[in-house]
Amino acid sequence: MSAPVADPVVRVRGLVTRFGAQAIHDGLDFDIRRGEVIGIVGGSGTGKSVLLRTMIGLKKPEGGGIEVFGRPWPRREKELRALQARWGVLFQNGALFSALTVAQNVRVPFLEHTRLDPKLVGGLIRVKIDMAGLPPEAGAKYPSELSGGMRKRAALARALALDPEILFLDEPTAGLDPISSAAFDQLIRDLQQALGLTVVIVTHDLDTLVTITDRIAVLVDRRVIVGTLSEHLANPHPWIREYFHGPRGRAARREP
Numbered sequence: 001m002s003a004p005v006a007d008p009v010v011r012v013r014g015l016v017t018r019f020g021a022q023a024i025h026d027g028l029d030f031d032i033r034r035g036e037v038i039g040i041v042g043g044s045g046t047g048k049s050v051l052l053r054t055m056i057g058l059k060k061p062e063g064g065g066i067e068v069f070g071r072p073w074p075r076r077e078k079e080l081r082a083l084q085a086r087w088g089v090l091f092q093n094g095a096l097f098s099a100l101t102v103a104q105n106v107r108v109p110f111l112e113h114t115r116l117d118p119k120l121v122g123g124l125i126r127v128k129i130d131m132a133g134l135p136p137e138a139g140a141k142y143p144s145e146l147s148g149g150m151r152k153r154a155a156l157a158r159a160l161a162l163d164p165e166i167l168f169l170d171e172p173t174a175g176l177d178p179i180s181s182a183a184f185d186q187l188i189r190d191l192q193q194a195l196g197l198t199v200v201i202v203t204h205d206l207d208t209l210v211t212i213t214d215r216i217a218v219l220v221d222r223r224v225i226v227g228t229l230s231e232h233l234a235n236p237h238p239w240i241r242e243y244f245h246g247p248r249g250r251a252a253r254r255e256p
Contacts, residue, residue, distance in 0.1 A: 007034045009069055009166060009198050010055060016063030017050055024050055026222040027064070032166075037192055037199040038226075039209045042219030043239060048202045049092065051219070052170055055200070056089055069165075085113040087166040088159030092174065094151045096143040102129065102154045103139035109161040124161070132157035133187050149180040153187075160191070166198045167191075173205045185211050206244075218243075 008031035015028040024047035032038055042048050053059045055066060057073070057080055066073045068083060088109075096105050106125045110116060116124075129139050132153040143151055152172060159167060169188070173181040189212045192199050201208065209216055210229065217226045220239050227235070232244050 008032060009034045010200075011067040012055070012064070013066075014064030015051075015054065015061050015066065017047060017054055017059065018062045023222055025219075025224075028224045030217055030224050030226045032198060032200060033215075034198055035196060036214040037189075037201065037212050039213040039216045040200065040202045040219065041204065041209065041216060041243070046219035046222075048219060049170055052168055052200070052202050056087065056168060057084065081113065085109075085162050086164060087168060088162065088164035089168045090152070090155045090159045090170065090172055092170045094143070094155035096151060096155055096158070098143050101140055101142055102134070102146070102157070105143075105154060106139075106158045106161055109158065113162060128157040128160050129154075131160055131191065133183075148175050149184065152176065152184060156187075163195075164197070166200065169199065169201045169203075171202055171204070173203065173208055178207075181205060181207065182211075188212060 010032035012028050012030050015025055016023065017025045024045075028051070040048050040051060050059060054061055055068075069086065096102075097108070100108075103125050106128050107121060110121045110124070114121075125139065126136065129136065134150060134153050134157065138146070138150060138154065143154065146154060156172075159169075167188075172188070173184050176184065185208050188199060188201075191197060192212075199212075201213065203209065213229070215226055215228055216232055217224050218232060218240055220237060225232075225235065225237070225240070229244070232240055235241065
């Protein structure tokens, strides 16, 4: 992986999120650096996906603030839409539109954010499908006609549609077999290096964390601890120690 530049593209300060009276996050402080691959992990109920949805503007925080690309989170819809065009999101399970083909799913961001000529868009769609590692004929298929791994790649093609600067991935390898998971991790690493992407991955997959991340943000006790894998291995916190030093953690670190 290329060395990430220290310039933060996302700054989270004092972030508080709640569901009713239940606090999920209570004063999160961390940065996402330009060009890095950062993983977000935590136990059940620690709000990994909630944090991702908050960073991309789908959930309003109850306290604190978020800066993206050096600017405070916009209040106006027009500004938010312009910001959303600068990143791509792969949601859990892909979240593809079932009534649309793969090509039509990839076309959606172009329709929402651009006024490009349809012929040009058609060519770009084919490029994005190829970048995601899918064969050309996959563009005419519906999500129900694809395997789990191919659906993930179709969702990735849609996330890459507008040449994003940041790629947000929510459990991208969940439900995939080990071979498909490893191939998807390799694809993300190749794309990150080729395109200079900043990649944010919510995951529980230790192989992904060991293989492609530069740093890892661990959600514990409603706070966040950010560090490299080596730093987390030295952390005495009980959950962090159990997670990274357990049998699966040791197995993941032994893999080449």
